Amino acid sequence: MRYGALILGVIVLLVFGFMPLTSVVIDQWSRRDVELRSRLLFSSMRDQVTTALANDDETALSNLFNRLAEDERLLAVTYCDENGVMRYPSKNFPRNISCNDLARSDRPNFSTITNDGRQIYVAAFPLSTEARKGHLAILHDLSFVDRRAREVRFYWVLAIFVVGIGISLLAAAFMFLLLRQWLTSVRQTLLDARKGTLPPDGNGAPPILGAEIQKLVRDLKANRQSSDTSIQIDWSPETLQKLIAEELPGTQVIAVSNREPYIHNKTEDGASLQIPASGLVTALEPVMRACGGTWIAHGSGTADRETVDSDDRIPVPPDEPSYTLRRVWLTEEEQDGYYYGMANEGLWPLCHISFVRPSFRESNWSIYQQVNERFADAVAAEARAPDPIVLVQDYHFATLPAMIRKRLPRATIITFWHIPWPNSETFGICPWREEIIRGLLGSSILGFHTRFHCNNFLETVDRFIESRIDRENASVTLEEHESLIRPYPISIDWPPAAMKGQKPVEDCRRIVRERLGIGQNTRIAIGVERFDYTKGVLDRMHAVDDFLTRHPEWIGRFVLVQVAAPTRTKLESYRRLQEEAIELAGLINEKHGDGSYQPIMLIIRHHEPREVFELFRGADICVVSSLHDGMNLVAKEFVAARDDDQGVLILSQFAGASRELAAALLINPYDSYGTAEIFQQALTMPEEQQRERMQLMRAQVRERNVYRWAAQMLVDASRLRNHQRILDLAQESRSGGSH
The missing domain is CATH 3.30.450.20 (PAS domain)
Structure with a gap:
């Protein structure tokens, strides 16, 4: 028509x-x-x-x-x-x-x-x-001239219409034959694209058809890459549940992580519940509440075995269960080799490039693979259908995707790498680089926080693995299996659960200062993280020392409250970091403080989310000085906590969050002088400017919350599954036509 x-x-x-x-x-x-x-x-x-x-x-x-x-x-x-x-x-x-x-x-x-x-x-x-x-x-x-002109015009119009109709009929016949040939070529091309054997000329079609067919294949891939989640939607548990119901009806969602969202430990009064301080748990737990399904994790609590059923399952959250936690038990030897050894002495420092030498031992690698196999067995056991969606989380499970693929070939496996991915030269240090890359390429979709990390991964694959890389659509085809490489900036839930029941900001300011013994007129900078050498805790303290040296007028009027939860204390580098932090804080307090004033207040214990948010609301500044970080959700939590639109975020340019929170004051944490001057700028920033910056960041975190993060992955998974069904139908049609 x-x-x-x-x-x-x-x-x-x-x-x-x-x-x-x-x-x-x-x-x-x-x-x-x-x-x-x-x-x-x-x-x-x-x-x-x-x-x-x-x-x-x-x-x-x-x-x-x-x-x-x-x-x-x-x-x-x-x-x-x-x-x-x-x-x-x-x-x-x-x-x-x-x-x-x-x-x-x-x-x-x-x-x-x-x-x-x-x-x-x-x-x-x-x-x-x-x-x-x-x-x-x-x-x-001359009246005959008009008659003659009318006659000529009539025959001219008649001739044009006759010729036009003739051309139309010929064109229609040609287009019918061309379309018939094109559809045949498209079906064959889709099948060849699935196998990675698409020839340069479009599978023998005429050159113009071949080019158009290959363009169609690229458009299909681009469709799979794009996501409707870019549309302005108020993402919440309800909208995420609606998305799952519409896009993935009846699909089982299985999450796999090392850290569990709820830990039960023995106390004198019985089993106590603890929510671990983990960015992964902060991000994934609200998503699992919305999705339902099963979360498989290592049972690390001393009372975990006593709280599960005969199948090692427990419904969570305890107050209002919405999904199942399946615990996997590890021996102390397995935990030492898999978690402390390969994961945190090897992959963690390797990927963070934080000047701590990575340690690689064959025994740790062997145990790492064994534990990954254990979790693959658990996924297969929990799967109710041959094609669940499996969300594999983080560097503890680099080889798990390929293992799940062997057990559940039709599963849609989304692996999210929560830490940075280094450049190819740095990753080449790892003795088992090829095994790790092949393991990750068992994923249907492999996600990173930023496009920069995606590009690093593609460069690493290109350098060490024989595969076909489609850089235009950011995908890797290995042994006829295609993996999409996508950036998914992780975030937090909005509004955060920890904001429920919080007192007004002025009350929090007063309560925090009274609890910590800090004067009401003293300005507070807050730092909250695990004791990890990638977080830049020591560099932050040196910057405070530099700041008070250059601006002595703030002595007695400024305090850095550093909240740090002990972590991985079995590892020498972590124990040494904690000892150095305590020693450095003491030296700075002795230099600038007195009996009643300490510029650095170091609090070494775990804080529950409600306590952390109260600190955020009572502080004037939040300092995130990561030396290298995939995202860092502390920065986003501080922004979410400040519903008064006040407060200043000082953020490392080496944290993934800096790509989104551009209204923060960005620092190079290695530059003590520059960071000290940023402290001065933050403390003297007018309220109106604070408000403008905070409103911009709050809008960003509200719009790009954790439900949007999950929605992006699940929408891409849905499109991938629909694409697979189309290919399956084409294969069936081809098989049927050959008989």
């Missing part, structure tokens, strides 16, 4: 475009024809008229002129003497035309006059005898 309308439009344009030109051509041609007829007529009658004039034979001239005027195109003939008097006019000569109306000269003259609404062509020829001088005037009625 569209092409038919296009052809009809072209025909109409041709008709109306050429119609005026046709009239002009016909008019000019007809006038030349009349002029030629007039000349011929004059030549044929000149001698006869001259003789009659010489003999003054009025009767002969009148009869001659009347006889000539009987021609259907000839209107009249007359003779005008030298005084302009008309003589011997034919019977039908127009009465209201005189010789003075006719153009005359000493040479033949041709003109057009209008009489009673009609065009009259006048040919005036000089004609003289010895006794007389004058002009012979021959008048033609």
Whole structure:
């Protein structure tokens, strides 16, 4: 229909475009024809008229002129003497035309006059005898020109329409044959694209078809890469649940992580519940509440075994269960080799490039693989269908995706790497780099926080693995399996659960200062993290020392409250960090403090989320000085806590959050002087500027919350599954056609 309308439009344009030109051509041609007829007529009658004039034979001239005027195109003939008097006019000569109306000269003259609404062509020829001088005037009625033009226009339009219809029929027949061949080629191309064997010319199709087919394949891949989650949607547990119901009806969601969202530990009063300080748990737990399904994790609590059923499962959250926690038990040897050894002495420092030498031991690698196999078995056991969606979390499970793929070939495996991915040269240090890359490429989708980390991964694959990389669509095909590489910036829930029941900001300011023994007029900078060498705790303290040295007017009026939860204390680097932090804080307090004032208050214990948010609301500044971080959700939690639109976020440019929270004060944590000056800027920033910056960051965190993060992955998973169904149908159609 569209092409038919296009052809009809072209025909109409041709008709109306050429119609005026046709009239002009016909008019000019007809006038030349009349002029030629007039000349011929004059030549044929000149001698006869001259003789009659010489003999003054009025009767002969009148009869001659009347006889000539009987021609259907000839209107009249007359003779005008030298005084302009008309003589011997034919019977039908127009009465209201005189010789003075006719153009005359000493040479033949041709003109057009209008009489009673009609065009009259006048040919005036000089004609003289010895006794007389004058002009012979021959008048033609030009009305026949209009009739001739109408006839030509009619046949012109008719010819164009006939030709147009003929072209349309030929084009339709050609397009039908072309489309039939194209559809056949598309089906074959989709099957070849699935196998990674698409030939350069589009599988033998004509060159133009081959190019279009390959463009279609690229568009299909781009569709899978794009996500409707870019539309402005108020993402919440409800909208995420609705998305799952619409896009993935009846699909089981299984999450796998090392750290569990709820830990049960033995106390004197029985089992106590603890929510671990983990960015992964902070992000994934609200998503699992919305999705339901099963979360598989290492049971690390001392009372974990006593709280599960016979299948090692427990419904969570305890107050309002919405999903199942399945615990996997590890021996102390397995935990040492897999968690402390390979994961945190090897991969963690390798990926963070934080100047701590990574340690790689064959025994740790062997245990790491064994534990990954254990978790793969747990996923297979928990799967109720052959095609669940499996969310594999973090660097503890680099080889797990490929292991799940062997057990559940139809599963949609989304692996999210919560830490940075280094450049290929750095990753090349790892002795088992190829095994790790192959393990990750068992994923259907492999996600990182930023596009930069995605590019690093693609470069690493290109350097160490024989595979086909599609950089335009950010995918890797290994052994006929395609993995999409995507950036998914992780975030927090909005509004955070920890905000529920929080007192007003002014009350929090007063309560925090009273609890910590800090004066009400003292400005507080807060730092909250695990005791990890990647978080830049020591660098932060050095910056405080530099700041108070350069700006002594803040001594007694400024305190850094550093909250740090002990972690991985089995590892020497972590124990040493904690010891160095305690020693450094003591030296700085001794240098700038006195008996009643300490510029650095180091609090080494775990804080529950409600306590942390209360600290955020009571502080003036939050400092996130990571030396290298995938995202860092502390920065986003501080922003979410400040519903008063006040407070200043100081954020490391090496944290992934800096890509989103551009309104923060960005620092290079290695630059003590620069960070000290940023402290001064933060403490002197006007409230109006604080408000503008905080409102921008709060809008960003609210819009790009954790539910949007999950929605991006699940929408891409849905499209991937739909694409797989199309390929399966094409395969079935091809198989059916071959029989």
